[in-house]
Amino acid sequence: MITDVATTAATTHDSQVLPGIHTRLRRRGLLPAEHLVDSGYTSLVHLEQAAREHQVTVTGPLPGNPTRQHRRGEGFGRDDFHIDFDRRQVTCPQGQVSRGWHGPYPTSSPTAAPLIVARFTKGQCHPCPVRAQCTTSRESARNMGFPPRELRDLQLRVRTEQQTSEWKTRYAVRSGVEGTVNEFAHGHGMRRCRYRGQDKAHLQHVLTAIAVNIERLSGLPPTGEAPPPRQPTAFQNYLDQHGIHRPKSWRSSSS
Numbered sequence: 001m002i003t004d005v006a007t008t009a010a011t012t013h014d015s016q017v018l019p020g021i022h023t024r025l026r027r028r029g030l031l032p033a034e035h036l037v038d039s040g041y042t043s044l045v046h047l048e049q050a051a052r053e054h055q056v057t058v059t060g061p062l063p064g065n066p067t068r069q070h071r072r073g074e075g076f077g078r079d080d081f082h083i084d085f086d087r088r089q090v091t092c093p094q095g096q097v098s099r100g101w102h103g104p105y106p107t108s109s110p111t112a113a114p115l116i117v118a119r120f121t122k123g124q125c126h127p128c129p130v131r132a133q134c135t136t137s138r139e140s141a142r143n144m145g146f147p148p149r150e151l152r153d154l155q156l157r158v159r160t161e162q163q164t165s166e167w168k169t170r171y172a173v174r175s176g177v178e179g180t181v182n183e184f185a186h187g188h189g190m191r192r193c194r195y196r197g198q199d200k201a202h203l204q205h206v207l208t209a210i211a212v213n214i215e216r217l218s219g220l221p222p223t224g225e226a227p228p229p230r231q232p233t234a235f236q237n238y239l240d241q242h243g244i245h246r247p248k249s250w251r252s253s254s255s
Contacts, residue, residue, distance in 0.1 A: 001216070002180070002209040003030050007202035014040035015111040022054045034059055036174040043111040044151050047158065059171060062158045068136075075133040078146060083118075085149040090118040092142070094128055104148050113147035120144075184208065 004024055006017050018041050025031045035050070037060040050056040069075035082091040088101040100119035107114060125131060125141035135142045146152055161167045184190040188208050193201040232240070239246045 002213055003028075005202070005205050005209050007198060007205050009198065013111060014038075015043035015046055017041075018043070018046045018058070019049060022050055022056060026054055031056055033057065036060065036171060036177065038174070038178075039063065044113045044147065044155055045111060048151060048154055059167075060174075061162060062155065064159075069133075076130075078144060081144055083144075083146060083152070085152075090144050092120065092134070094130060096120060096124045096128070098144070099124070113151045115145045116148060118144040118146075180212075183212065188212070 004021055006021060008017060018037070022031065022035075031054055033055075034057045037058060039061040042058065042060040042062045044062070047058045047062075050058045064070065065077055065079065067077050070077040070079070076093050080093050084091070090098040090101075092098075098118040099121050101116065102119070103116040104114035105117065120141040120143070122139075122141050125135065128134065147155065188211075190205070190208065194204055195201060236246055
């Protein structure tokens with residue numbers, strides 16, 4: 001069932017909408033214990049905020065480490081450095097200890113976590129025999145940016161959980177939500193607004209959501225009977241015809 005409809009300007013990032021959704025759901029007593037979202041909503045700040053203010057676990061793919069070393073899979077990335085929050089020091093893979101600890105600094109984006117910056121000196125980095133694996137700069141030394149301890153611990157925990165089969169099985173339920181989004185976009189023409197102005201567009205969205213809810217409720221079986229299984233997709237039929245194993249999903253949960 002569709003319980004909340006939010007209409008924003010096209011320039012509004014998805015993650016900025018999440019706090020408002022939780023506030024409205026709490027007001028109506030509909031907050032979930034776990035909220036399955038896509039990667040557009042998994043801001044580290046909002047994951048922490050949802051747990052602290054609403055006791056809601058936001059589950060979704062957290063973006064990976066954006067550093068060049070991590071993207072290319074070579075050199076020393078941020079996770080190769082040891083961060084000591086108590087001593088306010090960072091130790092590099094070669095054993096050098098940072099000489100500066102600054103911040104946390106606020107970022108320009110409301111969805112991005114504040115950053116602490118640890119700095120190494122030229123005297124430490126220039127003689128390093130593996131300098132090329134750490135930085136491409138010929139003059140500057142390596143700097144390290146990372147979120148405060150609470151957010152850093154949350155970041156590491158979530159990224160670790162995402163690699164487990166239990167997390168992937170739990171998150172697979174999200175496919176039902178994606179099916180609803182697809183139904184709106186392709187079945188009800190929600191890619192286009194029929195009226196000018198955000199208020200009128202929101203009214204269109206709400207009325208469409210009500211119609212979809214009514215349609216779904218009318219298709220439910222009588223109380224006590226199990227709902228009929230969804231028909232398999234063309235791709236799932238292809239797998240079955242060729243004897244290729246496919247895991248059960250929301251489309252075939254009763255098959």
